[in-house]
Amino acid sequence: MKALKALLDVLVFGYIIFTVLLLAGxxxxxxxxxxxxxxxxxxxxxxxxxxxxxxxxxxxxxxxxYVADLQHEKYRAELKINNLKAALYEKRQAFRSNSYKETYAEEHQAEVA
Structure with a gap:
């Protein structure tokens, strides 16, 4: 998409130069x-x-x-950020409620045995 936009920009620039040269004589x-x-x-x-x-x-x-595509990419990035924030919040809540520590202790005991 970006390459096509750049190619079209070059084509427009070339057209403008050609037209100006033609009109200027x-x-x-x-x-x-x-x-x-x-x-x-x-x-x-x-x-x-x-x-x-x-x-x-x-x-x-x-x-x-191109602008619509950039906005869509931004929207998807914001969704991913929100999902990561939600996962981090859930992990913090689990850690604060000590269920994280209890789960870790149970897993550690299972590994020792």
Whole structure:
């Protein structure tokens, strides 16, 4: 999940760099298309907008899924912590009520015999 999110972030970054270079004139759109036709240049820009929309939507969806996954992992970790705390509390209660000491004494006597 993390690798896919990172790959999508790199793709978005590359798209933004390419678009900025194209709009700034550093890259010639006629050289990309090998033509001087105005309709093909317009189609290129329409395609860039469509691809940009899809890539940005995919990035938003992936980010949402990634955040939901992190929240789920956090929830599971909190459940595990609560279970460990409950087990520790039960052991302390057993120790305080001396049942722990009695159980240990019985086990120790069984080992000696």
């Amino acid at each position: 550093a890259i010639d759109e006629n050289a990309i298309l090998n033509t001087n036709a105005e309709n093909e240049v317009l189609t290129l820009y329409k395609g860039l907008v469509a691809v940009g929309g899809v890539v940005m939507l995919a990035r938003v969806l992936m980010s949402s899924i």
